[in-house]
Amino acid sequence: MAMTNGRSHRRRFICFAPIYESFISIPLLVGGEQPLVLSTDPKTFLPNPAELRAALEANDDICCVIVNSPNNPTGAIYPKELLAELANVIKDFPEVWALSDEVYRTVRFVPGRHASLRQFLPDQTVSVSGMSKEVSGTGLRLGFCAGPLNLIALIRSIQSNSSSCVNLPTQRAYEMLIRHDIENNMELRAGVVSQLQSRQKRLLAAFEAALERHPAVREAMFAHVAQGAFYWFPNIQGILDACASSKVPSASSVRAFHLSIGGGDLCSRELR
Numbered sequence: 001m002a003m004t005n006g007r008s009h010r011r012r013f014i015c016f017a018p019i020y021e022s023f024i025s026i027p028l029l030v031g032g033e034q035p036l037v038l039s040t041d042p043k044t045f046l047p048n049p050a051e052l053r054a055a056l057e058a059n060d061d062i063c064c065v066i067v068n069s070p071n072n073p074t075g076a077i078y079p080k081e082l083l084a085e086l087a088n089v090i091k092d093f094p095e096v097w098a099l100s101d102e103v104y105r106t107v108r109f110v111p112g113r114h115a116s117l118r119q120f121l122p123d124q125t126v127s128v129s130g131m132s133k134e135v136s137g138t139g140l141r142l143g144f145c146a147g148p149l150n151l152i153a154l155i156r157s158i159q160s161n162s163s164s165c166v167n168l169p170t171q172r173a174y175e176m177l178i179r180h181d182i183e184n185n186m187e188l189r190a191g192v193v194s195q196l197q198s199r200q201k202r203l204l205a206a207f208e209a210a211l212e213r214h215p216a217v218r219e220a221m222f223a224h225v226a227q228g229a230f231y232w233f234p235n236i237q238g239i240l241d242a243c244a245s246s247k248v249p250s251a252s253s254v255r256a257f258h259l260s261i262g263g264g265d266l267c268s269r270e271l272r
């Protein structure tokens with residue numbers, strides 16, 4: 001909102017790397033500045049609240065902090081305590097909004113309930129979600145947001161004058177699906193998660209097998225396994241280092257796999 005307002009001096013987002021690329025391209029598309037991208041812990045991919053505070057103190061042109069958990073592309077899930085800490089930082093900057101992208105909120109492979117930044121910072125947070133991930137409805141383009149009334153009114157005004165609305169059949173279908181799922185305990189969304197989880201297991205097993213003769217590389221790659229969302233962000237530094245020092249393995253001694261997930265099948269073939 002701040003970015004579409006040409007008079008605002010706050011026209012820049014803060015987001016955390018590794019990053020979903022639209023967090024860079026959408027702000028630029030609507031006239032904002034290049035976002036400020038803060039790094040995260042290289043092992044856990046979690047942001048550091050003290051670094052966020054320092055960035056907000058040093059830059060008075062920030063309009064919004066984007067938090068995305070479960071995360072694309074790392075699969076990290078931010079613990080509740082971390083969300084509370086981030087909220088405490090942002091609370092001290094009342095002109096700054098928070099955008100909590102929770103599009104993967106139902107896709108988690110670890111025990112526990114989804115937590116939202118909005119629980120800890122209701123007056124400054126807009127949370128967004130939708131059907132594309134939770135019911136594999138990508139392409140249907142139906143999402144929703146929740147936030148403070150004044151901001152929702154602005155969002156409504158921009159949306160109703162740009163796209164009007166998502167087509168009615170899609171809206172009705174999503175509403176029915178969620179209603180049936182909850183009222184009749186059909187576990188439709190849980191079914192999507194268990195499908196994804198079994199694909200994740202097969203993917204990891206294929207990598208384990210491919211790296212069985214390179215335990216150090218395997219250990220680094222498996223240091224962080226996705227806790228949610230659709231992604232795995234393995235550390236391949238071990239492989240790059242080994243290639244650079246040509247300790248690696250000629251092509252013939254490495255079993256490299258081309259892995260792809262599509263149509264519900266995991267395909268694996270050895271590369272020559």
Ligand SMILES: Cc1ncc(COP(=O)(O)O)c(C=O)c1O
Pocket residue numbers: 020068071072101103130131132133138139141142143
């Ligand atoms: C973090 C994140 N937010 C938003 C979206 C967009 O979702 P939709 O398909 O509902 O536009 C994606 C899609 O990949 C995503 O990964």
